[in-house]
Amino acid sequence: MLSDTDIKQQIEHRKNNPTEGIYIDPFEEKYLTPVGYDFRIGLKGFSWKNKREIDIEKERQIEIEPNDTVVIETLESVSLSKVVGGTIHAMVSKAVLYGLSHISTTIDPGWTGKLLISVSNYRDSPVVLRFRDSFCTVCFHQMESESKVPLGRPPDRDDIWERLLEISRQEKKKKEKENVSRNILIISLIIIVLFLGVFVSLKNPDLGSALAAFIALISPVVYDRLKSK
Incomplete structure (x- = not known):
């Protein structure tokens, strides 16, 4: 697992070596954690309960109703080399204080694009997340050897987003x-x-x-x- 120091070194290395290291955009050092980087609420979301797409940038927030599951696109786009992978985790403040679900998913080595994060509200009252607020932590991991399996998936997972909207329709x-x-x-x-x-x-x-x-x-x-x- 890469520390905040390792992540900064990987980002610096990427500037001179486009296929190596880690690239995060937009990157702000204040969102670095000892074991990763906090990703923020992005431009759009989707509510399964209401079957609708949400313009988070316009509304400046996303409200998660009780027993609803929402999909949130991250503000940040990330690009990883073939020897760096990632895991995504819920923030303690959001899971414990807000009553939101834990997050458990991965980022493949070689991935480029934004991330789609699924979050459920277990409380009896709505939870509001603000646009550009941090809501999950990405931990980066150094692979022992380079990944060889081709990703075969489009950046930003536009295929999943379109399929999501089609299922809701x-x-x-x-x-x-x-x-x-x-x-x-x-x-x-x-x-x-x-x-x-x-x-x-x-x-x-x-x-x-x-x-x-x-x-x-x-x-x-x-x-x-x-x-x-």
């Missing part, structure tokens, strides 16, 4: 169809019950009145149950 359409079907079912039940009430009232007014009172009592409960499914 498909789930939205599915949900909309389910809502239409549920509403048709609710309306059909209401019509059936009304006809039944009218028929019973004509045959037996007392029984009809009792049935109407019972329907009025349980209708809100039935409606809420159907609507929530």
Whole structure:
């Protein structure tokens, strides 16, 4: 694992050797830690709960609702040589004080681009993360030998981002169809019950009145149950 001193040396080495060392952009020394570098909230995010893309730069923040998982693009772009890899970890302040999930993912040697970080909110209240605030720590590791396996993935993982948006669109359409079907079912039940009430009232007014009172009592409960499914 590389210390802050090692990371600075790797960054300096990179300036004269484009295929070696570590490159971080934008880089600010104050975000160096003894064992890594704190990455910050970037330009865009995505909420799985609301199925929408979030312009973090415009809104200046991203709000994570209870039981929501968001995907956040890092502000920093990183480029690594074939002999340096990375692991991404949650910051203690965010996991303990904010109730956010831990982060466990890797950066392959030779990677170039921004990172997509998935974070869940386990609290009963929303958590707000500000644009350009640090939210995860990247630890860099020196490989014993050069990585030979080709990455075969585009920079910034635009493929994952586009797939993410496509999945959310498909789930939205599915949900909309389910809502239409549920509403048709609710309306059909209401019509059936009304006809039944009218028929019973004509045959037996007392029984009809009792049935109407019972329907009025349980209708809100039935409606809420159907609507929530």
